[in-house]
Amino acid sequence: MKQMGTLEAQMKTIKEQLATVTATGNAGAGMVEVTVNGDHKVVSININDIMLAPENKGMIETLVASAFNDANDKLTSAIEDFTKRQLQNLGLGGFQA
Numbered sequence: 001m002k003q004m005g006t007l008e009a010q011m012k013t014i015k016e017q018l019a020t021v022t023a024t025g026n027a028g029a030g031m032v033e034v035t036v037n038g039d040h041k042v043v044s045i046n047i048n049d050i051m052l053a054p055e056n057k058g059m060i061e062t063l064v065a066s067a068f069n070d071a072n073d074k075l076t077s078a079i080e081d082f083t084k085r086q087l088q089n090l091g092l093g094g095f096q097a
Contacts, residue, residue, distance in 0.1 A: 020037070020038060027063040027066035033067055036068070038079060
């Protein structure tokens with residue numbers, strides 16, 4: 001029973017650490033960058049000043065969506081890698097995340 005409590009505490013710590021994992025995606029050859037955290041929340045958007053002309057509005061919207069999707073894909077991969085490492089640290093390396 002004590003081991004279960006320890007495991008639960010370790011899993012809570014892992015979940016807290018996951019929230020600190022970030023990934024940055026980009027689009028338009030880096031003209032737009034979006035960074036998301038382990039909770040899949042956008043933490044920053046960077047748009048190159050060159051893009052900020054009113055006639056670029058539609059392109060910016062497309063690039064932001066594309067950069068977000070790129071960041072989200074990278075985050076998913078980073079979370080999988082992080083989870084696998086943590087499971088191995090807990091001696092549960094045979095399980096797939």
